Amino acid sequence: MIRRWLAVWICLACLARGSGGEPPLPVWNGADAAEIKAHKIIPGAELLNDDPIAQAPPSEPREPLAVAPPTPEELRESQIPPNVIPEKFLAEYFERRPDTYLIDPQHLLNRQQYQDRLEFLKYHAGDSSMDLFVYLFDGKQEIPGEVRAEELVERSFSNGRPAVVVYYFVGAPQRSMVYLSPSLTDAVSAPEQRRALESSVMEALNKSDPAEQLERFSVQMSIRIYWMERMLNGGAIPTEPVELSLDHETQKKPEDRMHGALLVAQRWAMPVGAGMGGLLVVWLVIVCWRVRAKYRFPVLDVAPRLGASHAAGVGAVISYGSPMVPPSLQRDQVPDYLRRV
Amino acid sequence: MKCPRCVQRIHRGASQCPHCGYSLAEADARFGGGDVHLRKLTDSAGVMRRVERQRVESAMERFERRFPQLFFAVHTGGKFHETAHLRQFGFWLLNRGAFEDVPVDRPNEAGILLVLDAEAKAAGLTFGYALDAYLDDEDTFECLSRAHAYWLEGRYADGVLRLMEQLERTLTRRSRQARRDPERFERIVGPPPQMGDLVRKIRAGHRKPEHEEQEVAK
Numbered sequence: 001m002i003r004r005w006l007a008v009w010i011c012l013a014c015l016a017r018g019s020g021g022e023p024p025l026p027v028w029n030g031a032d033a034a035e036i037k038a039h040k041i042i043p044g045a046e047l048l049n050d051d052p053i054a055q056a057p058p059s060e061p062r063e064p065l066a067v068a069p070p071t072p073e074e075l076r077e078s079q080i081p082p083n084v085i086p087e088k089f090l091a092e093y094f095e096r097r098p099d100t101y102l103i104d105p106q107h108l109l110n111r112q113q114y115q116d117r118l119e120f121l122k123y124h125a126g127d128s129s130m131d132l133f134v135y136l137f138d139g140k141q142e143i144p145g146e147v148r149a150e151e152l153v154e155r156s157f158s159n160g161r162p163a164v165v166v167y168y169f170v171g172a173p174q175r176s177m178v179y180l181s182p183s184l185t186d187a188v189s190a191p192e193q194r195r196a197l198e199s200s201v202m203e204a205l206n207k208s209d210p211a212e213q214l215e216r217f218s219v220q221m222s223i224r225i226y227w228m229e230r231m232l233n234g235g236a237i238p239t240e241p242v243e244l245s246l247d248h249e250t251q252k253k254p255e256d257r258m259h260g261a262l263l264v265a266q267r268w269a270m271p272v273g274a275g276m277g278g279l280l281v282v283w284l285v286i287v288c289w290r291v292r293a294k295y296r297f298p299v300l301d302v303a304p305r306l307g308a309s310h311a312a313g314v315g316a317v318i319s320y321g322s323p324m325v326p327p328s329l330q331r332d333q334v335p336d337y338l339r340r341v
Numbered sequence: 342m343k344c345p346r347c348v349q350r351i352h353r354g355a356s357q358c359p360h361c362g363y364s365l366a367e368a369d370a371r372f373g374g375g376d377v378h379l380r381k382l383t384d385s386a387g388v389m390r391r392v393e394r395q396r397v398e399s400a401m402e403r404f405e406r407r408f409p410q411l412f413f414a415v416h417t418g419g420k421f422h423e424t425a426h427l428r429q430f431g432f433w434l435l436n437r438g439a440f441e442d443v444p445v446d447r448p449n450e451a452g453i454l455l456v457l458d459a460e461a462k463a464a465g466l467t468f469g470y471a472l473d474a475y476l477d478d479e480d481t482f483e484c485l486s487r488a489h490a491y492w493l494e495g496r497y498a499d500g501v502l503r504l505m506e507q508l509e510r511t512l513t514r515r516s517r518q519a520r521r522d523p524e525r526f527e528r529i530v531g532p533p534p535q536m537g538d539l540v541r542k543i544r545a546g547h548r549k550p551e552h553e554e555q556e557v558a559k
Protein backbone atom coordinates (compact mmCIF):
# COMPACT_ATOMS: atom_id res chain seq x y z
CA MET A 1 0.00 0.00 0.00
CA ILE A 2 2.84 2.33 0.95
CA ARG A 3 4.64 1.49 -2.27
CA ARG A 4 1.57 2.42 -4.33
CA TRP A 5 1.25 5.81 -2.64
CA LEU A 6 4.97 6.31 -3.12
CA ALA A 7 4.74 5.63 -6.91
CA VAL A 8 1.79 8.06 -7.32
CA TRP A 9 3.70 10.73 -5.43
CA ILE A 10 6.79 10.30 -7.65
CA CYS A 11 4.70 10.55 -10.86
CA LEU A 12 3.00 13.72 -9.72
CA ALA A 13 6.33 15.20 -8.75
CA CYS A 14 7.78 14.49 -12.19
CA LEU A 15 4.76 16.06 -13.92
CA ALA A 16 5.03 19.12 -11.78
CA ARG A 17 8.75 19.45 -12.55
CA GLY A 18 8.24 18.96 -16.32
CA SER A 19 5.44 21.50 -16.57
CA GLY A 20 7.64 24.08 -14.97
CA GLY A 21 10.12 24.17 -18.05
CA GLU A 22 7.51 24.67 -20.87
CA PRO A 23 6.43 28.13 -22.17
CA PRO A 24 3.04 29.20 -20.96
CA LEU A 25 0.08 28.23 -23.06
CA PRO A 26 -1.76 31.04 -24.92
CA VAL A 27 -4.67 32.41 -23.23
CA TRP A 28 -7.80 33.16 -25.16
CA ASN A 29 -9.86 36.11 -24.28
CA GLY A 30 -13.58 36.05 -24.59
CA ALA A 31 -13.74 38.32 -27.72
CA ASP A 32 -11.42 36.00 -29.70
CA ALA A 33 -13.40 32.94 -28.71
CA ALA A 34 -16.61 34.57 -29.89
CA GLU A 35 -15.04 35.54 -33.28
CA ILE A 36 -13.73 31.98 -33.80
CA LYS A 37 -17.13 30.54 -33.09
CA ALA A 38 -18.59 33.04 -35.56
CA HIS A 39 -15.93 31.88 -38.15
CA LYS A 40 -14.54 35.39 -38.38
CA ILE A 41 -11.07 34.20 -37.37
CA ILE A 42 -9.45 31.16 -38.94
CA PRO A 43 -6.58 29.76 -36.84
CA GLY A 44 -3.28 30.02 -38.78
CA ALA A 45 -4.72 32.24 -41.48
CA GLU A 46 -1.98 34.79 -40.93
CA LEU A 47 0.73 32.22 -41.78
CA LEU A 48 -0.91 30.30 -44.67
CA ASN A 49 -1.10 33.03 -47.27
CA ASP A 50 1.14 34.78 -49.83
CA ASP A 51 1.11 38.12 -48.12
CA PRO A 52 4.51 39.40 -47.01
CA ILE A 53 5.35 38.87 -43.48
CA ALA A 54 4.66 41.99 -41.69
CA GLN A 55 7.95 41.91 -39.80
CA ALA A 56 10.18 41.00 -42.88
CA PRO A 57 12.38 43.77 -44.35
CA PRO A 58 11.24 45.11 -47.74
CA SER A 59 13.13 43.49 -50.71
CA GLU A 60 14.93 45.64 -53.30
CA PRO A 61 13.61 45.48 -56.89
CA ARG A 62 15.77 43.25 -59.20
CA GLU A 63 17.24 44.63 -62.41
CA PRO A 64 17.17 42.46 -65.59
CA LEU A 65 20.51 40.85 -66.64
CA ALA A 66 22.39 42.46 -69.48
CA VAL A 67 22.25 39.67 -72.14
CA ALA A 68 23.06 40.37 -75.75
CA PRO A 69 20.12 39.80 -78.06
CA PRO A 70 20.39 36.85 -80.56
CA THR A 71 22.19 37.61 -83.77
CA PRO A 72 20.46 37.16 -87.10
CA GLU A 73 22.62 34.09 -87.78
CA GLU A 74 21.50 32.50 -84.54
CA LEU A 75 17.95 33.27 -85.33
CA ARG A 76 18.42 31.67 -88.76
CA GLU A 77 20.05 28.56 -87.29
CA SER A 78 17.30 28.11 -84.74
CA GLN A 79 14.89 28.04 -87.59
CA ILE A 80 16.84 25.28 -89.44
CA PRO A 81 15.07 21.93 -89.11
CA PRO A 82 17.15 19.18 -87.41
CA ASN A 83 17.40 17.03 -90.55
CA VAL A 84 19.25 19.66 -92.58
CA ILE A 85 23.01 20.10 -92.50
CA PRO A 86 23.76 23.74 -91.75
CA GLU A 87 25.03 25.53 -94.79
CA LYS A 88 28.26 26.68 -93.20
CA PHE A 89 29.43 23.04 -92.92
CA LEU A 90 28.64 22.03 -96.47
CA ALA A 91 31.91 23.37 -97.84
CA GLU A 92 33.95 21.35 -95.36
CA TYR A 93 32.00 18.25 -96.16
CA PHE A 94 31.63 18.31 -99.89
CA GLU A 95 33.89 20.91 -101.49
CA ARG A 96 37.29 19.24 -101.58
CA ARG A 97 39.20 16.14 -100.66
CA PRO A 98 39.50 16.13 -96.85
CA ASP A 99 42.83 16.57 -95.14
CA THR A 100 41.96 14.14 -92.39
CA TYR A 101 40.44 10.69 -92.22
CA LEU A 102 37.63 11.71 -89.86
CA ILE A 103 35.52 14.62 -91.08
CA ASP A 104 33.43 16.12 -88.28
CA PRO A 105 32.96 19.87 -88.81
CA GLN A 106 29.83 19.86 -86.68
CA HIS A 107 31.76 18.51 -83.67
CA LEU A 108 29.37 15.65 -83.15
CA LEU A 109 32.09 13.88 -81.19
CA ASN A 110 33.85 15.42 -78.25
CA ARG A 111 37.54 16.13 -78.49
CA GLN A 112 38.68 12.87 -76.89
CA GLN A 113 36.36 10.69 -78.95
CA TYR A 114 37.42 12.47 -82.11
CA GLN A 115 41.10 11.94 -81.33
CA ASP A 116 40.59 8.25 -80.57
CA ARG A 117 38.75 7.57 -83.80
CA LEU A 118 41.18 9.59 -85.82
CA GLU A 119 44.12 7.70 -84.34
CA PHE A 120 42.55 4.44 -85.35
CA LEU A 121 41.92 5.61 -88.89
CA LYS A 122 45.51 6.78 -89.13
CA TYR A 123 46.67 3.42 -87.89
CA HIS A 124 44.52 1.75 -90.50
CA ALA A 125 45.96 3.95 -93.23
CA GLY A 126 49.47 2.97 -92.15
CA ASP A 127 48.61 -0.70 -92.16
CA SER A 128 46.51 -0.91 -95.29
CA SER A 129 46.88 0.10 -98.88
CA MET A 130 43.31 1.48 -98.83
CA ASP A 131 42.48 4.55 -96.80
CA LEU A 132 39.25 4.79 -94.86
CA PHE A 133 37.55 8.22 -94.75
CA VAL A 134 34.61 8.64 -92.40
CA TYR A 135 32.23 11.61 -92.75
CA LEU A 136 30.18 12.15 -89.64
CA PHE A 137 26.62 13.45 -89.80
CA ASP A 138 23.97 13.70 -87.18
CA GLY A 139 21.62 10.75 -86.95
CA LYS A 140 18.64 12.74 -88.28
CA GLN A 141 20.45 14.72 -90.93
CA GLU A 142 19.97 14.13 -94.61
CA ILE A 143 22.56 14.53 -97.32
CA PRO A 144 21.48 17.46 -99.44
CA GLY A 145 19.76 16.44 -102.65
CA GLU A 146 22.21 18.43 -104.74
CA VAL A 147 25.11 16.34 -103.49
CA ARG A 148 25.71 13.29 -105.62
CA ALA A 149 27.97 11.16 -103.48
CA GLU A 150 29.33 8.98 -106.30
CA GLU A 151 30.39 11.95 -108.35
CA LEU A 152 31.85 13.64 -105.33
CA VAL A 153 33.93 10.61 -104.41
CA GLU A 154 35.01 10.17 -108.00
CA ARG A 155 36.11 13.80 -108.18
CA SER A 156 37.82 13.96 -104.80
CA PHE A 157 39.41 10.53 -104.61
CA SER A 158 40.42 9.81 -108.18
CA ASN A 159 43.99 10.76 -107.31
CA GLY A 160 46.10 9.36 -104.56
CA ARG A 161 45.74 6.10 -102.69
CA PRO A 162 42.62 4.05 -103.14
CA ALA A 163 40.05 4.96 -100.55
CA VAL A 164 36.86 3.74 -98.98
CA VAL A 165 34.54 6.60 -98.10
CA VAL A 166 31.84 6.16 -95.48
CA TYR A 167 29.02 8.55 -94.67
CA TYR A 168 28.30 7.70 -91.07
CA PHE A 169 25.30 9.01 -89.17
CA VAL A 170 26.09 9.29 -85.47
CA GLY A 171 23.56 7.32 -83.46
CA ALA A 172 22.03 5.75 -86.56
CA PRO A 173 24.70 3.48 -88.05
CA GLN A 174 22.11 1.63 -90.13
CA ARG A 175 21.85 4.72 -92.33
CA SER A 176 25.53 4.55 -93.24
CA MET A 177 26.63 4.55 -96.85
CA VAL A 178 29.86 3.38 -98.39
CA TYR A 179 31.56 4.50 -101.60
CA LEU A 180 34.79 3.39 -103.21
CA SER A 181 37.30 5.47 -105.06
CA PRO A 182 37.37 4.95 -108.85
CA SER A 183 40.36 2.63 -108.70
CA LEU A 184 38.39 0.18 -106.55
CA THR A 185 34.95 0.43 -108.04
CA ASP A 186 35.57 -2.15 -110.73
CA ALA A 187 37.63 -4.50 -108.58
CA VAL A 188 35.26 -4.79 -105.62
CA SER A 189 31.80 -5.95 -106.52
CA ALA A 190 28.67 -4.22 -105.30
CA PRO A 191 27.57 -7.27 -103.25
CA GLU A 192 30.91 -7.30 -101.51
CA GLN A 193 30.59 -3.59 -100.69
CA ARG A 194 27.14 -4.26 -99.32
CA ARG A 195 28.37 -7.16 -97.23
CA ALA A 196 31.15 -5.03 -95.77
CA LEU A 197 28.69 -2.33 -94.87
CA GLU A 198 26.20 -4.78 -93.39
CA SER A 199 28.73 -6.50 -91.21
CA SER A 200 30.05 -3.15 -89.97
CA VAL A 201 26.56 -1.90 -89.20
CA MET A 202 25.76 -5.08 -87.34
CA GLU A 203 28.89 -4.71 -85.27
CA ALA A 204 27.95 -1.13 -84.48
CA LEU A 205 24.43 -2.06 -83.44
CA ASN A 206 25.84 -4.34 -80.77
CA LYS A 207 26.53 -1.18 -78.78
CA SER A 208 24.13 1.49 -77.59
CA ASP A 209 26.51 4.39 -77.06
CA PRO A 210 27.00 6.41 -80.30
CA ALA A 211 30.76 6.74 -79.79
CA GLU A 212 31.16 3.03 -79.18
CA GLN A 213 29.00 2.34 -82.22
CA LEU A 214 31.36 4.39 -84.35
CA GLU A 215 34.33 2.58 -82.88
CA ARG A 216 32.87 -0.84 -83.67
CA PHE A 217 31.83 0.31 -87.10
CA SER A 218 35.25 1.61 -88.06
CA VAL A 219 37.06 -1.48 -86.71
CA GLN A 220 34.81 -3.86 -88.61
CA MET A 221 35.06 -1.78 -91.77
CA SER A 222 38.82 -1.88 -91.45
CA ILE A 223 38.69 -5.68 -91.24
CA ARG A 224 36.51 -5.88 -94.32
CA ILE A 225 38.91 -3.61 -96.18
CA TYR A 226 41.68 -6.02 -95.27
CA TRP A 227 39.72 -8.85 -96.92
CA MET A 228 39.08 -6.68 -99.94
CA GLU A 229 42.83 -6.24 -100.24
CA ARG A 230 43.33 -9.99 -100.05
CA MET A 231 40.73 -10.53 -102.72
CA LEU A 232 42.44 -8.03 -104.98
CA ASN A 233 45.66 -9.95 -104.42
CA GLY A 234 44.05 -13.19 -105.56
CA GLY A 235 42.56 -14.51 -102.32
CA ALA A 236 38.94 -15.05 -101.42
CA ILE A 237 36.72 -13.14 -99.07
CA PRO A 238 35.24 -15.06 -96.20
CA THR A 239 31.51 -14.90 -95.97
CA GLU A 240 30.08 -14.19 -92.58
CA PRO A 241 26.77 -15.47 -91.32
CA VAL A 242 24.21 -12.71 -90.98
CA GLU A 243 22.70 -12.98 -87.55
CA LEU A 244 20.16 -10.19 -87.60
CA SER A 245 18.43 -8.34 -90.34
CA LEU A 246 18.32 -4.57 -90.19
CA ASP A 247 15.82 -3.45 -92.70
CA HIS A 248 14.78 -4.21 -96.21
CA GLU A 249 17.75 -2.43 -97.69
CA THR A 250 20.38 -4.27 -95.72
CA GLN A 251 18.90 -7.76 -95.83
CA LYS A 252 21.02 -10.26 -97.73
CA LYS A 253 19.50 -11.52 -100.86
CA PRO A 254 19.55 -15.26 -101.61
CA GLU A 255 21.74 -14.72 -104.67
CA ASP A 256 24.33 -12.98 -102.48
CA ARG A 257 24.49 -15.93 -100.15
CA MET A 258 24.74 -18.22 -103.17
CA HIS A 259 27.60 -16.13 -104.47
CA GLY A 260 29.42 -16.44 -101.16
CA ALA A 261 28.89 -20.17 -101.07
CA LEU A 262 30.22 -20.43 -104.60
CA LEU A 263 33.33 -18.50 -103.63
CA VAL A 264 33.98 -20.87 -100.74
CA ALA A 265 33.28 -23.85 -102.93
CA GLN A 266 35.66 -22.61 -105.61
CA ARG A 267 38.39 -22.21 -103.06
CA TRP A 268 37.99 -25.52 -101.28
CA ALA A 269 36.69 -27.74 -104.03
CA MET A 270 40.09 -28.63 -105.44
CA PRO A 271 41.99 -29.46 -102.25
CA VAL A 272 39.04 -31.25 -100.66
CA GLY A 273 38.32 -33.19 -103.83
CA ALA A 274 41.97 -34.12 -104.23
CA GLY A 275 42.17 -35.24 -100.62
CA MET A 276 39.02 -37.32 -100.85
CA GLY A 277 40.15 -38.82 -104.12
CA GLY A 278 43.51 -39.67 -102.63
CA LEU A 279 41.92 -41.34 -99.65
CA LEU A 280 39.59 -43.28 -101.94
CA VAL A 281 42.48 -44.48 -104.06
CA VAL A 282 44.46 -45.52 -100.99
CA TRP A 283 41.44 -47.34 -99.62
CA LEU A 284 40.88 -49.15 -102.93
CA VAL A 285 44.53 -50.14 -103.12
CA ILE A 286 44.40 -51.53 -99.58
CA VAL A 287 41.20 -53.45 -100.30
CA CYS A 288 42.60 -54.87 -103.56
CA TRP A 289 45.85 -55.76 -101.87
CA ARG A 290 44.03 -57.53 -99.07
CA VAL A 291 41.77 -59.43 -101.47
CA ARG A 292 44.65 -60.51 -103.64
CA ALA A 293 47.11 -61.08 -100.83
CA LYS A 294 48.33 -64.64 -100.34
CA TYR A 295 49.48 -65.90 -97.02
CA ARG A 296 52.01 -68.67 -96.68
CA PHE A 297 53.32 -70.52 -93.69
CA PRO A 298 56.85 -71.77 -93.13
CA VAL A 299 56.93 -75.55 -93.55
CA LEU A 300 58.04 -77.14 -90.31
CA ASP A 301 58.99 -80.72 -89.58
CA VAL A 302 56.43 -82.19 -87.25
CA ALA A 303 56.90 -85.63 -85.77
CA PRO A 304 53.80 -87.82 -86.38
CA ARG A 305 51.68 -88.60 -83.35
CA LEU A 306 49.26 -91.36 -82.43
CA GLY A 307 50.35 -93.31 -85.49
CA ALA A 308 48.63 -90.80 -87.77
CA SER A 309 50.43 -89.90 -90.97
CA HIS A 310 48.53 -86.66 -91.83
CA ALA A 311 46.90 -85.09 -88.84
CA ALA A 312 46.63 -85.31 -85.10
CA GLY A 313 45.67 -81.73 -84.46
CA VAL A 314 42.41 -82.09 -82.66
CA GLY A 315 40.71 -78.76 -82.14
CA ALA A 316 37.71 -77.77 -80.12
CA VAL A 317 34.31 -79.45 -80.17
CA ILE A 318 31.16 -77.57 -79.22
CA SER A 319 27.50 -78.40 -78.92
CA TYR A 320 24.80 -76.11 -80.17
CA GLY A 321 21.81 -77.89 -78.73
CA SER A 322 20.60 -75.19 -76.34
CA PRO A 323 20.04 -71.56 -77.24
CA MET A 324 20.00 -70.65 -73.54
CA VAL A 325 23.60 -71.69 -72.92
CA PRO A 326 26.57 -69.78 -74.32
CA PRO A 327 29.12 -71.56 -76.51
CA SER A 328 31.75 -71.57 -73.79
CA LEU A 329 29.52 -73.69 -71.60
CA GLN A 330 28.73 -76.02 -74.46
CA ARG A 331 32.38 -76.61 -75.15
CA ASP A 332 33.10 -80.28 -74.94
CA GLN A 333 36.26 -81.02 -73.01
CA VAL A 334 35.20 -84.18 -71.23
CA PRO A 335 36.80 -87.50 -72.18
CA ASP A 336 34.39 -90.16 -73.24
CA TYR A 337 35.07 -92.48 -70.29
CA LEU A 338 34.13 -89.71 -67.87
CA ARG A 339 31.04 -88.99 -69.94
CA ARG A 340 30.02 -92.60 -69.64
CA VAL A 341 30.54 -92.44 -65.87
CA MET B 342 48.18 -81.26 -78.66
CA LYS B 343 45.45 -83.34 -77.16
CA CYS B 344 44.29 -86.88 -77.44
CA PRO B 345 41.05 -87.20 -79.44
CA ARG B 346 39.63 -89.57 -76.91
CA CYS B 347 40.70 -88.55 -73.42
CA VAL B 348 41.40 -84.87 -74.30
CA GLN B 349 44.60 -85.01 -72.27
CA ARG B 350 47.78 -83.32 -73.35
CA ILE B 351 50.19 -85.55 -75.22
CA HIS B 352 53.83 -84.87 -75.97
CA ARG B 353 55.30 -84.42 -79.40
CA GLY B 354 56.00 -87.59 -81.25
CA ALA B 355 53.92 -89.86 -78.99
CA SER B 356 53.01 -92.99 -80.96
CA GLN B 357 49.99 -93.45 -78.73
CA CYS B 358 48.30 -91.49 -75.97
CA PRO B 359 50.29 -91.98 -72.75
CA HIS B 360 47.06 -91.61 -70.77
CA CYS B 361 44.59 -93.83 -72.58
CA GLY B 362 46.69 -95.57 -75.23
CA TYR B 363 44.63 -94.18 -78.09
CA SER B 364 46.05 -94.21 -81.62
CA LEU B 365 44.88 -94.20 -85.22
CA ALA B 366 44.63 -97.98 -85.08
CA GLU B 367 41.79 -97.70 -82.59
CA ALA B 368 40.07 -95.16 -84.80
CA ASP B 369 40.47 -97.51 -87.74
CA ALA B 370 38.91 -100.25 -85.67
CA ARG B 371 35.89 -98.03 -84.99
CA PHE B 372 35.39 -96.25 -88.31
CA GLY B 373 37.19 -98.46 -90.87
CA GLY B 374 40.71 -98.95 -92.06
CA GLY B 375 40.60 -98.05 -95.72
CA ASP B 376 40.73 -94.68 -97.47
CA VAL B 377 37.50 -92.78 -97.81
CA HIS B 378 36.85 -90.95 -101.08
CA LEU B 379 34.92 -87.74 -100.59
CA ARG B 380 34.75 -84.11 -101.69
CA LYS B 381 35.73 -81.05 -99.77
CA LEU B 382 32.09 -80.32 -99.05
CA THR B 383 30.31 -83.52 -98.17
CA ASP B 384 26.82 -82.83 -96.91
CA SER B 385 25.86 -86.32 -95.89
CA ALA B 386 23.32 -85.02 -93.39
CA GLY B 387 21.63 -82.92 -96.09
CA VAL B 388 21.49 -79.78 -94.00
CA MET B 389 22.37 -77.39 -96.84
CA ARG B 390 20.43 -76.45 -99.93
CA ARG B 391 22.06 -76.35 -103.32
CA VAL B 392 22.48 -72.59 -103.30
CA GLU B 393 24.00 -72.73 -99.86
CA ARG B 394 26.41 -75.43 -100.92
CA GLN B 395 27.52 -73.22 -103.79
CA ARG B 396 28.15 -70.36 -101.41
CA VAL B 397 30.22 -72.57 -99.15
CA GLU B 398 32.18 -73.98 -102.09
CA SER B 399 32.91 -70.46 -103.33
CA ALA B 400 34.18 -69.56 -99.89
CA MET B 401 36.40 -72.65 -99.93
CA GLU B 402 37.90 -71.62 -103.26
CA ARG B 403 38.52 -68.13 -101.96
CA PHE B 404 40.19 -69.64 -98.90
CA GLU B 405 42.48 -71.72 -101.10
CA ARG B 406 43.41 -68.70 -103.21
CA ARG B 407 44.30 -66.77 -100.11
CA PHE B 408 46.21 -69.61 -98.49
CA PRO B 409 47.91 -71.47 -101.35
CA GLN B 410 49.21 -74.24 -99.10
CA LEU B 411 45.96 -75.08 -97.31
CA PHE B 412 42.45 -76.33 -97.94
CA PHE B 413 39.25 -76.32 -95.93
CA ALA B 414 36.77 -79.21 -95.90
CA VAL B 415 33.33 -79.69 -94.39
CA HIS B 416 31.66 -82.98 -93.56
CA THR B 417 28.14 -83.11 -92.19
CA GLY B 418 26.86 -86.39 -90.85
CA GLY B 419 25.16 -87.93 -87.91
CA LYS B 420 24.78 -90.87 -85.65
CA PHE B 421 28.02 -90.27 -83.78
CA HIS B 422 25.96 -90.40 -80.59
CA GLU B 423 28.75 -88.92 -78.49
CA THR B 424 30.80 -85.81 -79.05
CA ALA B 425 33.96 -87.71 -78.12
CA HIS B 426 33.27 -89.89 -81.12
CA LEU B 427 32.91 -86.76 -83.21
CA ARG B 428 36.41 -85.68 -82.23
CA GLN B 429 37.80 -89.12 -83.02
CA PHE B 430 35.88 -89.19 -86.30
CA GLY B 431 37.45 -85.88 -87.38
CA PHE B 432 40.89 -87.21 -86.49
CA TRP B 433 40.25 -90.40 -88.41
CA LEU B 434 38.65 -88.75 -91.46
CA LEU B 435 41.48 -86.25 -92.00
CA ASN B 436 43.93 -89.16 -91.98
CA ARG B 437 41.90 -91.56 -94.09
CA GLY B 438 40.06 -89.15 -96.35
CA ALA B 439 40.99 -88.86 -100.00
CA PHE B 440 39.59 -85.50 -101.08
CA GLU B 441 38.90 -85.80 -104.78
CA ASP B 442 38.64 -82.07 -105.52
CA VAL B 443 41.75 -81.03 -103.66
CA PRO B 444 44.93 -80.59 -105.75
CA VAL B 445 47.64 -83.09 -105.07
CA ASP B 446 50.03 -80.36 -103.97
CA ARG B 447 47.83 -79.84 -100.92
CA PRO B 448 48.09 -82.98 -98.84
CA ASN B 449 45.88 -83.72 -95.88
CA GLU B 450 48.62 -82.34 -93.62
CA ALA B 451 47.53 -78.92 -94.88
CA GLY B 452 43.83 -79.55 -94.39
CA ILE B 453 41.32 -78.16 -91.93
CA LEU B 454 38.27 -80.31 -91.49
CA LEU B 455 34.97 -79.22 -89.98
CA VAL B 456 32.77 -82.10 -88.89
CA LEU B 457 29.13 -81.31 -88.14
CA ASP B 458 26.87 -83.77 -86.39
CA ALA B 459 23.39 -82.56 -87.25
CA GLU B 460 21.67 -85.07 -84.96
CA ALA B 461 23.76 -84.61 -81.85
CA LYS B 462 24.06 -80.88 -82.65
CA ALA B 463 27.81 -80.81 -82.21
CA ALA B 464 30.69 -79.61 -84.35
CA GLY B 465 34.45 -80.02 -84.20
CA LEU B 466 37.52 -78.84 -86.06
CA THR B 467 40.56 -80.93 -86.91
CA PHE B 468 43.70 -79.74 -88.67
CA GLY B 469 46.77 -81.35 -90.20
CA TYR B 470 50.38 -81.36 -89.10
CA ALA B 471 51.23 -78.37 -91.29
CA LEU B 472 49.09 -76.20 -89.01
CA ASP B 473 50.21 -77.76 -85.75
CA ALA B 474 52.31 -74.74 -84.89
CA TYR B 475 49.84 -72.13 -86.06
CA LEU B 476 46.51 -73.23 -84.64
CA ASP B 477 45.54 -74.34 -81.19
CA ASP B 478 42.48 -75.35 -79.26
CA GLU B 479 41.52 -71.76 -78.42
CA ASP B 480 41.68 -70.64 -82.04
CA THR B 481 39.40 -73.40 -83.20
CA PHE B 482 36.99 -72.72 -80.35
CA GLU B 483 36.86 -69.05 -81.34
CA CYS B 484 35.96 -70.05 -84.89
CA LEU B 485 33.25 -72.44 -83.76
CA SER B 486 31.82 -69.84 -81.42
CA ARG B 487 31.28 -67.47 -84.35
CA ALA B 488 29.13 -70.08 -86.04
CA HIS B 489 27.28 -71.13 -82.92
CA ALA B 490 24.38 -68.68 -83.22
CA TYR B 491 23.71 -69.61 -86.84
CA TRP B 492 23.77 -73.33 -86.16
CA LEU B 493 21.33 -72.86 -83.30
CA GLU B 494 18.87 -71.51 -85.89
CA GLY B 495 19.67 -74.28 -88.31
CA ARG B 496 21.50 -71.94 -90.71
CA TYR B 497 24.39 -74.30 -91.30
CA ALA B 498 25.82 -72.64 -94.39
CA ASP B 499 25.84 -69.21 -92.79
CA GLY B 500 27.55 -70.67 -89.75
CA VAL B 501 30.21 -72.29 -91.89
CA LEU B 502 30.84 -69.01 -93.71
CA ARG B 503 31.21 -67.12 -90.45
CA LEU B 504 33.53 -69.80 -89.15
CA MET B 505 35.68 -69.52 -92.26
CA GLU B 506 35.86 -65.74 -91.94
CA GLN B 507 37.18 -66.05 -88.42
CA LEU B 508 39.55 -68.81 -89.45
CA GLU B 509 40.96 -66.69 -92.27
CA ARG B 510 41.45 -63.81 -89.87
CA THR B 511 43.34 -66.03 -87.43
CA LEU B 512 45.48 -67.63 -90.10
CA THR B 513 46.31 -64.26 -91.66
CA ARG B 514 47.53 -63.03 -88.31
CA ARG B 515 49.55 -66.16 -87.68
CA SER B 516 51.11 -66.01 -91.13
CA ARG B 517 52.35 -62.49 -90.49
CA GLN B 518 53.66 -63.50 -87.08
CA ALA B 519 55.44 -66.51 -88.58
CA ARG B 520 57.06 -64.30 -91.21
CA ARG B 521 58.33 -61.94 -88.55
CA ASP B 522 59.38 -64.53 -85.97
CA PRO B 523 59.57 -68.06 -87.42
CA GLU B 524 61.64 -69.40 -84.52
CA ARG B 525 58.73 -68.90 -82.16
CA PHE B 526 56.67 -71.41 -84.11
CA GLU B 527 59.59 -73.77 -84.67
CA ARG B 528 59.92 -74.09 -80.93
CA ILE B 529 56.30 -75.19 -80.65
CA VAL B 530 56.74 -78.22 -82.87
CA GLY B 531 60.45 -78.86 -82.38
CA PRO B 532 61.70 -82.01 -80.64
CA PRO B 533 61.38 -81.94 -76.86
CA PRO B 534 64.61 -81.06 -74.98
CA GLN B 535 66.63 -84.09 -73.99
CA MET B 536 68.00 -84.63 -70.52
CA GLY B 537 71.57 -84.25 -71.81
CA ASP B 538 70.72 -80.83 -73.24
CA LEU B 539 69.36 -79.73 -69.91
CA VAL B 540 72.49 -80.82 -68.05
CA ARG B 541 74.71 -79.08 -70.59
CA LYS B 542 72.69 -75.93 -70.16
CA ILE B 543 73.04 -76.02 -66.35
CA ARG B 544 76.77 -76.63 -66.55
CA ALA B 545 77.21 -73.82 -69.03
CA GLY B 546 75.66 -71.51 -66.47
CA HIS B 547 78.35 -72.39 -63.89
CA ARG B 548 81.23 -72.13 -66.30
CA LYS B 549 83.18 -68.90 -66.68
CA PRO B 550 82.81 -67.08 -69.97
CA GLU B 551 85.33 -68.02 -72.64
CA HIS B 552 87.18 -64.69 -72.70
CA GLU B 553 87.78 -64.93 -68.94
CA GLU B 554 89.20 -68.43 -69.36
CA GLN B 555 91.54 -67.16 -72.06
CA GLU B 556 92.79 -64.36 -69.81
CA VAL B 557 93.43 -66.84 -67.01
CA ALA B 558 95.39 -69.07 -69.41
CA LYS B 559 97.60 -66.15 -70.41
